[in-house]
Amino acid sequence: MGEADPAVSIDAFRAGMSRLGAAVNIVTTDGPAGKHGITASAVCSVTDTPPTLLVCVNRSSSAHDVIVGNGALCVNVLGQGHEDLAMRFGKPGIAPEERFTTDAWTTLVTGAPLLASATAAFDCRVIERHSVGTHSVVIARVVGIAKADLGQSLIYFDRSFHALPPRAIAPSA
Numbered sequence: 001m002g003e004a005d006p007a008v009s010i011d012a013f014r015a016g017m018s019r020l021g022a023a024v025n026i027v028t029t030d031g032p033a034g035k036h037g038i039t040a041s042a043v044c045s046v047t048d049t050p051p052t053l054l055v056c057v058n059r060s061s062s063a064h065d066v067i068v069g070n071g072a073l074c075v076n077v078l079g080q081g082h083e084d085l086a087m088r089f090g091k092p093g094i095a096p097e098e099r100f101t102t103d104a105w106t107t108l109v110t111g112a113p114l115l116a117s118a119t120a121a122f123d124c125r126v127i128e129r130h131s132v133g134t135h136s137v138v139i140a141r142v143v144g145i146a147k148a149d150l151g152q153s154l155i156y157f158d159r160s161f162h163a164l165p166p167r168a169i170a171p172s173a
């Protein structure tokens with residue numbers, strides 16, 4: 001438990017995961033523990049009954065204890081044009097308050113910052129947390145949803161940002 005299989009190096013795992021394209025999100029929080037936010041691609045749906053998602057947050061991130069302390073978070077799904085914002089929230093050394101100085105922010109139910117231009121936003125209360133390796137798997141119940149006009153989705157793939165082409169591909173069979 002907790003130890004890497006020597007046959008699979010961290011670098012090999014990361015190189016493989018770079019081929020797993022993922023939506024880019026800003027996960028925010030606000031409350032008694034403070035206001036914070038990080039860029040996260042490790043976000044996924046758990047179940048729609050009841051509406052629940054998960055976010056994997058590195059426990060060494062300065063945002064980790066703030067999210068857990070507030071027990072609330074908002075997943076802001078990014079679109080094309082949000083690349084600079086993704087980097088503002090995606091690298092260490094930028095103070096929490098500095099991350100929110102651009103763009104328009106609002107709130108929905110929990111008070112966690114909601115990006116007005118987000119493709120979609122899921123306002124959530126944290127219901128469970130599990131430590132796995134370096135990260136916390138944070139399970140969150142969705143208590144509010146906002147949606148903007150559908151634009152191009154921002155995808156992180158091959159270690160860079162891509163806009164998802166607005167072209168649906170139908171399976172042949």
Ligand SMILES: Cc1cc2nc3c(=O)[nH]c(=O)nc-3n(C[C@H](O)[C@H](O)[C@H](O)COP(=O)(O)O)c2cc1C
Pocket residue numbers: 024037038039040041042043056057058060061062063064086087089090091092093094156
């Ligand atoms: C595209 C992208 C995706 C990221 N995905 C995650 C993630 O899923 N979970 C995570 O903990 N950090 C992720 N990060 C890193 C955090 O955003 C980064 O460590 C954090 O903003 C650093 O700030 P802090 O450590 O001061 O909180 C990602 C960064 C980028 C650029």
